[in-house]
Amino acid sequence: MEFYGTQLASRLMLGTAQYDSPALLAQSVEASKASVVTVSLRREAAGAQAGQAFWSLVKSLGVHILPNTAGCHGVREAVTTAHMAREVFGTDWVKLEVIGQGDLLQPDVFGLVEATRILTEDGFKVFPYTTEDLVTAERLLKAGAEVLMPWGAPIGSGRGLNNIFGLRALRAHFPTIPMVIDAGIGRPSHAAMAFELGFDAVLINTAVAKAGDPVRMGEAFRLACDAGLAGYAAQPIEERDMAVPSTPTLGLARGLAVE
Amino acid sequence: MTKPKILVRGAGVAGLVTAVSLADRGADITLYDRAGRIGAGASWQAGGMLTPWCEAEAAPEEVTRDSANSIAWWSAHVPSTTHNGSLVVAPARDTPELARFGRRTSHFETIQGPRIAALEPDLIGRFERALYFPSEAHVDARKALTTLAERLTAQGHTLILDGPESDNTHFDWIIDCTGIDAQDHDPDLKARLRCVRGEMLLLRCLDVTLHRPVRMLHPRIPIYIVPREDKVFMVGATMIESDDNRGMTVRSITDLLNAAYTLHPAFADAEILEANAGRRPAFDDNVPRIRHNGRHIALNGMYRHGFLLSPHRAQQICDIVFDTAA
Numbered sequence: 001m002e003f004y005g006t007q008l009a010s011r012l013m014l015g016t017a018q019y020d021s022p023a024l025l026a027q028s029v030e031a032s033k034a035s036v037v038t039v040s041l042r043r044e045a046a047g048a049q050a051g052q053a054f055w056s057l058v059k060s061l062g063v064h065i066l067p068n069t070a071g072c073h074g075v076r077e078a079v080t081t082a083h084m085a086r087e088v089f090g091t092d093w094v095k096l097e098v099i100g101q102g103d104l105l106q107p108d109v110f111g112l113v114e115a116t117r118i119l120t121e122d123g124f125k126v127f128p129y130t131t132e133d134l135v136t137a138e139r140l141l142k143a144g145a146e147v148l149m150p151w152g153a154p155i156g157s158g159r160g161l162n163n164i165f166g167l168r169a170l171r172a173h174f175p176t177i178p179m180v181i182d183a184g185i186g187r188p189s190h191a192a193m194a195f196e197l198g199f200d201a202v203l204i205n206t207a208v209a210k211a212g213d214p215v216r217m218g219e220a221f222r223l224a225c226d227a228g229l230a231g232y233a234a235q236p237i238e239e240r241d242m243a244v245p246s247t248p249t250l251g252l253a254r255g256l257a258v259e
Numbered sequence: 260m261t262k263p264k265i266l267v268r269g270a271g272v273a274g275l276v277t278a279v280s281l282a283d284r285g286a287d288i289t290l291y292d293r294a295g296r297i298g299a300g301a302s303w304q305a306g307g308m309l310t311p312w313c314e315a316e317a318a319p320e321e322v323t324r325d326s327a328n329s330i331a332w333w334s335a336h337v338p339s340t341t342h343n344g345s346l347v348v349a350p351a352r353d354t355p356e357l358a359r360f361g362r363r364t365s366h367f368e369t370i371q372g373p374r375i376a377a378l379e380p381d382l383i384g385r386f387e388r389a390l391y392f393p394s395e396a397h398v399d400a401r402k403a404l405t406t407l408a409e410r411l412t413a414q415g416h417t418l419i420l421d422g423p424e425s426d427n428t429h430f431d432w433i434i435d436c437t438g439i440d441a442q443d444h445d446p447d448l449k450a451r452l453r454c455v456r457g458e459m460l461l462l463r464c465l466d467v468t469l470h471r472p473v474r475m476l477h478p479r480i481p482i483y484i485v486p487r488e489d490k491v492f493m494v495g496a497t498m499i500e501s502d503d504n505r506g507m508t509v510r511s512i513t514d515l516l517n518a519a520y521t522l523h524p525a526f527a528d529a530e531i532l533e534a535n536a537g538r539r540p541a542f543d544d545n546v547p548r549i550r551h552n553g554r555h556i557a558l559n560g561m562y563r564h565g566f567l568l569s570p571h572r573a574q575q576i577c578d579i580v581f582d583t584a585a
Contacts, residue, residue: 022315022453023544042531054500057543156478206478212362 001200002091003147003178003229008064008096010035011195012225013180015205017070019214022057028208029061030217037063038095038203040070041085055088066127068095073108075115082119094119094180095127095149095182095203104235105183113143118150119124120144132166134173141177148174149182152194156206161193171198188217188224195228196236262287263580266430270294270420272302272400272512273547273558274436275407278574279336279417280438281434282385288416290408291424291442298404300438302565304459304537306485306495307400308472309333309343311567312366319546322564327573328397337403338411340396343471346379347390350521356476357388367392368420381523397472399487401565432580435557438542439502445529445557454538454559455545457494458511462519464529467492473524484520491525494519496563500515507534539563547572551579 003006013036029037041051047065051210058067066158067085075098076247082094098115100108107130120143128140130212150170153159161167162184171179181194182203191202198210204221210219263286267278270292278290292299312328334340349357349366361369367390368425376383378391412418427433435441442449452567469486497511512534520527540559542548547568550557556579577583 021543023546026543050456050503053502057453187511197386209430210359 001178002109003127006064008035009033010189010203010222011201011220011229013066013201013203014208014218015068015203016040017205018209022054022096022212024147025209026057026061028214028218029063032208032217032219033217034222035063036203037061038066038068038205039089040067040068041088051088052156064093065089065091066093067091068129069097071099072097073099075118077109078111078115079118079122082115082124083122086124092123093125093127093233095129097129100116106125107131107151109133109139112136113139116145117143127180132170137170137174137177141174147167147178148179149180151191154182154183155183157184158207160186160190161197164197167197167199176204178213188220191223192228192231193223195225197231198232216236227228261302263431264385264429265289265432265434265580266291266424266427267291267434267436268424268442269299269436269438270404270408270418270439271301271436271571272298272305272345272404272482272565273438273561273569274434275404276332277434277558277573278411279407280570280573281580282414282416282481282582283409284581287581288411290411291415291419294426295420297408297418297427298401299419300440300483301440301457301537301539301561302404303401304457304496304535305400305495305563305566306459306472306483307398307403307566308345308483309340309396309398309567310392310472311362312395312561313347313474314347314564314567315364316360317363318564321545321546322543322568324565326567329567329570330394333396333398334564336572337406339402339406340398342396343470344378344391344393345395345397345472346375346567347476348375348386348388348522349476351387353477354388356478356481357390360476363392364392366394368434371533372512377441378471379469379473381469381525382449385523389524394471397485397505398566400493403566404523419469430554430558434576435555435559438559438561439538441540441557441559443465448559451542452540453500455541455562456499456503456536456538457496457563458499458507458515458534459493460507460512460515460519460531461487461528461533461535462492462494463490463532464488464492464526466525466528471510471560473522475518477518480514481516482515482522484522489548492519492526492529498563500540504538505536507536549575549579583584 012034014034067079069078098108100113155161178200214221263285267290315323472485474483524583541562545562547560
């Protein structure tokens with residue numbers, strides 16, 4: 001899989017927030033074999049230099065870093081945060097979040113398109129956190145995004161893939177755009193399903209960080225991603241309304257069981 | 260055996276508890292703090308919650324295990340220690356957080372509306388369900404630190420808070436409890452210790468009475484409110500991976516006040532007495548460590564468990580000094 005020309009070994013991406021300790025975060029990333037971690041500049045530190053200790057820990061994980069603009073509610077705020085992140089982490093990747101609604105932490109898709117355009121012009125490689133909406137996806141691609149990150153369900157809700165019809169349609173309309181299901185995944189089976197639908201990667205934070213045993217859950221997600229990916233590649237059977245016996249019924253002594 | 264002469268550097272909770280524990284065992288203590296007062300670091304902003312079982316929600320097992328005798332230690336040394344348990348609640352929309360908290364902790368009862376009202380009459384009708392940890396306790400952090408310092412002075416030990424550190428060559432042991440400041444004189448800690456910024460508010464609210472610490476769960480902004488004397492409430496605390504040493508931010512004040520208001524609307528009319536920030540020293544597993552090298556012992560990385568874990572770690576230091584390790 002490739003994002004903006006960078007080859008990645010694993011389809012699993014992990015967020016770095018909410019772990020009980022940095023040590024637990026490091027062990028979970030290791031167990032999950034994630035190839036990318038996201039890190040929030042804004043929530044973790046009040047100033048660019050002040051979070052150095054934590055950011056050094058994140059850098060030492062030895063995986064790609066995708067800084068995010070989590071918690072930004074406006075275009076300007078998100079753009080400023082992205083610039084700060086580029087300085088701190090020395091990467092032009094940015095996971096762009098522009099939040100429009102406090103309760104569902106739903107993306108403000110209008111602000112998102114605008115911020116994507118500005119950041120692309122500034123040389124960023126933008127990973128926009130969006131909904132499954134087709135028109136928004138088209139506008140984001142026009143604005144310069146080459147990767148899309150549609151939600152499965154609201155951030156932290158653990159509800160899985162809320163709108164499978166919509167996600168299928170999105171996948172079908174943009175078959176060559178790398179797409180990451182971001183937000184809402186609560187269980188390994190949700191991640192497997194994302195791959196079965198043909199998505200390229202999943203990004204998970206709360207489901208691992210807040211699990212009873214985050215390290216084991218990291219491993220469980222690694223296995224689920226592999227299973228989903230292999231299942232998609234192996235072309236699943238079509239669904240049917242009627243049962244189809246897997247052993248032939250021809251010649252079954254139909255009358256015998258009955259009196 | 261002659262009385263060992265011990266210099267304890269740092270008069271925060273780790274230093275004071277260590278000094279008092281060593282004094283209890285017969286040591287001759289000199290306690291020094293370069294800041295010119297006790298509790299100049301993170302401890303002064305602490306909640307003072309003695310809640311070993313609640314802490315299991317986000318701390319490794321050893322934190323709960325090592326804090327088993329903590330409540331008894333504080334009761335023995337600080338008479339104002341309050342044994343009223345603690346309460347954990349969640350707003351209706353965040354009840355999954357309550358289930359998660361209960362799954363990760365022990366020694367609590369799940370209680371319903373009427374029982375909540377009996378324990379905390381001011382919370383009547385506000386929460387349908389709560390977790391009640393009856394064996395937990397709390398202290399007023401600042402008062403407790405002051406009590407320990409007074410105890411040392413009364414017993415004839417030396418507190419140096421207003422001058423340069425005395426010549427340390429004649430001490431049998433030197434114990435470093437300087438928290439985040441230890442980074443200034445220890446290159447190893449400079450690399451391994453980090454700051455977790457915490458911010459807190461002190462409110463005076465005449466219309467609310469609470470008898471025990473109340474934690475209110477939230478996926479992003481969990482808070483606790485600890486009642487102090489005279490209608491004062493300590494509201495804490497943020498957890499930010501940052502060594503930023505500025506005062507409290509508007510965002511954090513807004514978050515904590517919103518949460519306090521959710522717990523009880525009467526907090527809207529509370530007077531804001533203080534808004535403060537502190538930096539918790541922490542290792543990467545958030546567990547405090549003791550290092551021992553010759554006559555030097557260092558205790559650091561208390562994270563948010565200074566009051567909870569200092570008695571245990573001080574006991575370990577006593578075992579090194581008096582060679583009584585099991």
